[in-house]
Amino acid sequence: MSATDRPDVPAPAVDRALDALAAEAPPNLPELSAVLEAELASIAPVSPRRPIRQLGMFVAASLVYAGLLLAFLSLRADLSGLPMAWILGAGIAWFTGFSLATYFALVPARGTMRPRWRAALAITAVTSIAFIALGLDMHPSVPGVSLDYGMPRLLHGHGCLWLGLATALVPVVLGAIFLRGAVPVFSRWIAATLGAAGGCLGGLLLHMHCRIADGPHIGIIHGGVVVVAAALAALLVPRATDRPFK
């Protein structure tokens, strides 16, 4: 009988072999490397990461930045003619997306350093899809004041995409600084969530600034800011957060 024809060994035998391996004494430790010894010789105190404090700083700094941008750009001209319920509802939705994505990206479960990657991934997916769908479906306008580009002139509104991404820049950079060295695994997912958070802030700014009120523009361009910001962050941010692990 050839080796491949032999039957598998029974599970208890595998367990015995693994138990024998697990029961092996730990190997002798090597001496610390010269580099590490040198760094230990000049060790300095460091501040521990405080996720809740970082969350507060992140939200405050991001909102101040977005507020300054909005003050510089001015509020949308059709604001007074739009339904207040829609203005508030959409604004709250954008802010909720921003807050939840930020929370799941920055704050680990209690007693662990483990990122909440499943929740982060879920909120990234939900915000990416929901704001496109909602924008395509709900887009009130004020005749004569709001602009209507429609699908044929969709790309004429590309400035909103750049403005949204510029708004997302500060939160994403801040998040990358806060998470530096904290996420040896799942860093790409967490980076995407940071990008989604920044994208939601960008969407909130556009909601208050842009008077182009057709469905394709609000759905694809404004909602698309979340998708593009998440993708760019997933691509670029791990270079910074993973730096101590390289």
Add this chain to the structure above:
Amino acid sequence: MADPRELMQRYQAGDASAFRELYALVAPRMLGYLNKLAKSRAVADDLLQQTFLKIHRARGAYVVGADPLPWFYSIAHRTFLDEARKTSRAVVRAGGDDLPEVPAGITGESADRADEPRADPELAKAALEALADLPTQQREAVVLTKLEGKSVAEAAAIAGTSVGAMKVRAHRGYEALRRLLGKKPKTATGEAA
């Protein structure tokens, strides 16, 4: 036994001796983990040094009160994968010299094992050789769940994957081990020849 959380706090406060205590406490198990992953003692030693250098440089990321061990293991996992990619998977095969050595004392074996009967070296060698033939992901899943005593959820978090994927990897790895050990001489698995 010192609490890793407390040691991490002292270490963050600039106490180098806390780092050394932490190293003596967790490095033996991490070296065992890396040794089984890397299949070479020399590579495992190097990976351990790299892992602790990274821990040192990223120590500010530690969250007070959190268990640092899963974070350490994740960094070790990441270090292993980066190294494996860098060397284009040209990891040296385990030979007889690469088997875990007899303990020397200072860093010693963990207290909970001190009274256990000595492992069967032949059986351990057969398991290590079979383990070395597994694909990396399956090998890591078996090492974490069967040898390091981690739960599937803990192993998934260390390896940066989902619980479902970790379960599949561990199951496939275990089944592959059964096949591989079946190809070894029967005595290696403790069965009659």
